[in-house]
Amino acid sequence: MIRLRINGQDHELDVDPATPLLWVLRDNLNLTGTKYGCGIGQCGACTVHLNGQPVRACSTPVSQASSFEVVTIEGLSKDRSHPVQQAWIAEDVPQCGYCQSGQIMAAVSLLKRNARPSDADIDAAMTNICRCGTYTRIRAAIHKAAAMMGDA
Amino acid sequence: MTRVTRRRFIQSSATAAGGLMLAFHVPAFGKAKPFDAATGGSEINAWILIDPDDTITIRVAQSEMGEGVMTSLPMIVADELEADFKNVRAEYADANRSVREGGVYNRMLTGGSSAVRHSRPYLQQAGAEARERLVKAAAERWNVAPAECYADYGKVYHRPTRRSINYGAVAADAAKVSVAGVKIKSPRDFDLIGLPTPRLDVPEKVDGSAVFGMDVRLPGMVYAAVVHCPVLSGTLRGFRFNAVRDKPGVIAAVRLERGVAIVAETFWQAKTAAEALPIEWDIGEDGRAFSDSMQRDFVAALDKEGALVDNQGKAAETMDLADKVIESQYVVPYLSHACMEPLNCTVQVSPGRIDVWAGVQDPLSALKAAAETAGVAPENVYVHNCFLGGGFGRRSHPDYVREAVQVAMEVGQPVQMIWTREEDSRQGQYRPMAAIRFKAGFDISKNLIAYTNHSVTHSILSGINPDAVKNGVDPTSVEGLSNMPYRVANKRITHTIKNTYLSAWFWRSVGSSQNAFALECFVDEMATAAGMDPLHFRKRYLADRPEMLNVLDQLAQKSGWGKRMAYGSAQGMAIHECFGTICAQVAEVTVTEKGGLTVDRIVSVVDCGNLVNPMTAEEQIESGIVFGLTAALYGKLTIENGRVLETNFDTYRMLTMAETPVIETHFALSGGDKWGGIGEPGTPPVAPAVCNALYRITGRRIRSLPIKDYYLSRA
Incomplete structure (x- = not known):
């Protein structure tokens, strides 16, 4: 049995401890907001937080996640009210949208570490791939979210 | 504390569709109100449905793969309809209905940058006809001449008396009247077309709730991972299922022309078993290609x-x-397309009926491919299109649909087949x-x-x-x-x-x-x-x-x-x-x-x-x-x-x-x-x-x- 705390809820699961957290989220818990893109930790579509730190769930065995607080896109807010989600809506960021859960989770984590990131900080932190090329809008949305969070 | 010891997870909601109990999400866009025909909405024509609360559902025959058709095509209809765009939501047009009703949704392919170029005239026509029906129905209710009435911003007005009625209140009647000779607007009369409009699908894409093909969940669904011959033209000679049969969760192996699918309770189980499966290939001459x-x-x-x-x-x-x-x-x-969402398709085979869930650029060609593969009449195939995690042309080829139908027919349970990123990259096209x-x-x-x-x-x-x-x-x-x-x-x-x-x-x-x-x-x-x-x-x-x-x-x-x-x-x-x-x-x-x-x-x-x-x-x-x-x-x-x-x-x-x-x-x-x-x-x-x-x-x-x-x- 693996114990997991996800989005504030406790779970006990009968899964192989080597299973990547991604597939436990998606197939065992039906938290499908976290996406499979590459399976090798390259694209970041599966980004979730372990104690606030961004990790690539496709390359994180579920056993490793059991001692942390896991937050997925579904746990960010109940009503899309997180400033990063609001900024994403304001900047009309998503196109196909498949990578955006991971992008948002990476951005939230960046803003936790750095309330006013520069463009260079954003370049360094945001390594997630977006095949639709929404990068310029992601950048604008991160700046907007930083401003919103600063005003709050 | 919730305790999930088996992976069987059945979603709480279920809808009856053609005698089948299926629980699935139909992607809904815009106003967050799931479509439900039981709300008493009235279909004005195949493209437009108006609920009593004024919610307008506009059907979109093209696929949303990031290019924004779920917003731009409803804008075309809504402009002619004189709708309040705040009340507009979009949903996919049904390919099966188009098959049954003489191609009512016209071309459903999304490709060649043609969504607006091809469909604008007939979408304008659909919106204009619906508007005139709403006007006529309101005029009949007031017992006045339609020429004294006009439509604006979701209401019909009677000019002389300044009376007005919401679309939602007159929609049921509008569905019954007929109009003829309706002309579409010329560009100088557009209100909505040309206006920068935020995408209707954005809210669902910032909280993980947007349903892509891979996010479809059905009761009793199992997963399939496929291993194909590493050389595209090669074929499968044989494999030894006994070597992986006892691995956790493994249910079945399905022989395909160019590979083999392993079906298991979760995708990870299917994938790890497929990777461990001893397979012999007929590589052929192309194994020498550089x-x-x-x-x-x-x-x-x-x-x-x-x-x-x-x-x-x-x-x-x-x-x-x-x-x-x-x-x-x-x-x-x-070059490969490398869509962010690796190709996948979910299929449920029932007696005389096939249901397909996938992100596809052409629901009609997917429907035809599924019908051919299963040997079922096209009228009995239902393609439930999802959001596409990228398309770029790749998802107009139905090879992945065919293969998923093949697997589901063997398994007798709903199956979600996923090609890993590596398999996706190797499958040509x-x-x-x-x-x-x-x-x-x-x-x-x-x-x-x-x-x-x-x-x-x-x-x-x-x-x-x-x-x-x-x-x-x-x-x-x-x-x-x-x-x-x-x-x-x-x-x-x-x-x-x-x-x-x-x-x-x-x-x-x-x-x-x-x-x-x-x-x-x-x-x-x-x-x-x-x-x-x-x-x-x-x-x-x-x-x-x-x-x-x-x-x-x-x-x-x-x-x-x-x-x-x-x-x-x-x-x-x-x-x-x-x-x-x-x-x-x-x-x-x-x-x-x-x-x-x-x-x-x-x-x-x-x-x-x-x-x-x-x-x-x-x-x-x-x-x-x-x-x-x-x-x-x-x-x-x-x-x-x-x-x-x-x-x-x-x-x-x-x-x-x-x-x-x-x-x-x-x-x-x-x-x-x-x-x-x-x-x-x-x-x-x-x-x-x-x-x-x-x-x-x-x-x-x-x-x-x-x-x-x-x-x-x-x-």
């Missing part, structure tokens, strides 16, 4: 006579008389390899007097629609070459089809993706040979194309063409017309002292005639640029021993945030009847604009892609 030698064969074929595409004046004779002749050849590799040669002759005054061009390309259409290949020419292979816009009295354009064991498919901007690179780089070579600035050379030989001249003039101004650049930096330009749209770009590029490359800024000027949603149009140009720049800098599939080497993002590199230039997009709309495509035209000019800038820095021409294969140094 992309380097393919490319040499393509180039060698340039020396042979090709099929005639266009012949004007006396190109060969004039070339012989020319004072100066330049000749160059360009090559491009095969690539942007074609091509070799393209140009020759240009100049007279003593450096006027261009003769032009010849021969291209050798893997044909897309020879595989799927051989009738479209006329006189040895696949028109998709010569897009941009056959209609070369520069004026020259003597020109001869020829083409040779050269196919390999790999399969070629439509890839964002299709033939233009390689042909614009070659042609627009050669145009810069011609400008150099003529001793002219690239802008002036283009303008001179495009003198009879006023819209192109206008685009170039605006581009020169917006980009500051010719401005002084720092040592190591330069501007490069390209212009290309495809899918009815002209797009010209200036790229500003820097080569560092150590040979590093940065693309700093890309300025575009676009003439697509008219725009529906300027917001999504601008986003599409940005998207096309990143797509084109990725291919220009990094895109290449290497074949060794018949196997594709680049199967994941560690080797098939994608542009990242840090590498993305500043992007500025301007529209120079020529209006009139022109409604050009917008999903693809941003892609073709990027590679030549960057390569032309690089020439000015390095003094070397880039004549093959990707650029990463070159050693760059400042001249």
Whole structure:
């Protein structure tokens, strides 16, 4: 049995401890907001937080996640009210949208570490791939979210 | 504390559909109100449903893969309908209904940048007819003449008495009345069309609730992982299921023509078992194929006579008389689409009925493929289209649908089949390899007097629609070459089809993706040979194309063409017309002292005639640029021993945030009847604009892609 705390809820699961957290989220818990893109930790579509730190769930065995607080896109807010989600809506960021859960989770984590990131900080932190090329809008949305969070 | 010991997780909601109990999400867009026919909504026509609370559901027959059709197409309907767009939500049109009702949804393919170009007139008509029915029904209720009434912003008004009634209150009656001879608006009367409008699908895409094909969950659903022969043309000889049968969760193995599927309770179990499965392949002769030698064969074929595409004046004779002749050849590799969401499809087989859930670019071809595979009449196949995690052409091929149906038929349970990223990359349907040669002759005054061009390309259409290949020419292979816009009295354009064991498919901007690179780089070579600035050379030989001249003039101004650049930096330009749209770009590029490359800024000027949603149009140009720049800098599939080497993002590199230039997009709309495509035209000019800038820095021409294969140094 693996114990997991996800989005504030406790779970006990009968899964192989080597299973990547991604597939436990998606197939065992039906938290499908976290996406499979590459399976090798390259694209970041599966980004979730372990104690606030961004990790690539496709390359994180579920056993490793059991001692942390896991937050997925579904746990960010109940009503899309997180400033990063609001900024994403304001900047009309998503196109196909498949990578955006991971992008948002990476951005939230960046803003936790750095309330006013520069463009260079954003370049360094945001390594997630977006095949639709929404990068310029992601950048604008991160700046907007930083401003919103600063005003709050 | 919830305790989940088995993976069986059944969603709480269930809907009855055709006697089947299925629990699934139908992607709903905009106003967050799940569609439910039981709310008493009235269907005004096949495209429009109005609920008593004024919610308007507009059906969309094209696929949402990022290009914004779930917003732009409803805007077209809503403009004629005089709807309050705040009350509009969008949902997919039902392909099965189109099959049963004589093609009521017309073409359902999303490709060729055609969503607006193709469907605008009949979507306007659907909206206009619905509006007139609402007006007529309201007039009948008030017992007044319809001519005294008008529709505005979700209400029908009676002019003399200033009475009004909401659409929702009159919709049920409107569904019953009929109208005839309804005319659609002309562009000057548009209210909504042309207004920057936020996408309806954005809210669902920021909280993880948007349902992509891979997110479909059905009661009792199991998962399939497929291993295909590593050589595309190879087949399955045999496998030893006993070796993995007892692994956790494993349910079944399904023999496929080119591979084997392992079905298990979770995808991870299926994938790990499939990877451990002992398999024997019939690799065949193509196991000796190398992309380097393919490319040499393509180039060698340039020396042979090709099929005639266009012949004007006396190109060969004039070339012989020319004072100066330049000749160059360009090559491009095969490319994969690399959609962010690897290909997947979920299928439920019931007696006499097939249900398919997937993100597809053509629900009708997916439906047909599923019907053929299962041996079921098309009327009994239901394709539930989902959001597409990228398409770029790839999801218009139904190979993954066919395979999932095959697996589900064997298993007797709903199955979600997922191709891993690596499998997805290996399954062919690539942007074609091509070799393209140009020759240009100049007279003593450096006027261009003769032009010849021969291209050798893997044909897309020879595989799927051989009738479209006329006189040895696949028109998709010569897009941009056959209609070369520069004026020259003597020109001869020829083409040779050269196919390999790999399969070629439509890839964002299709033939233009390689042909614009070659042609627009050669145009810069011609400008150099003529001793002219690239802008002036283009303008001179495009003198009879006023819209192109206008685009170039605006581009020169917006980009500051010719401005002084720092040592190591330069501007490069390209212009290309495809899918009815002209797009010209200036790229500003820097080569560092150590040979590093940065693309700093890309300025575009676009003439697509008219725009529906300027917001999504601008986003599409940005998207096309990143797509084109990725291919220009990094895109290449290497074949060794018949196997594709680049199967994941560690080797098939994608542009990242840090590498993305500043992007500025301007529209120079020529209006009139022109409604050009917008999903693809941003892609073709990027590679030549960057390569032309690089020439000015390095003094070397880039004549093959990707650029990463070159050693760059400042001249």
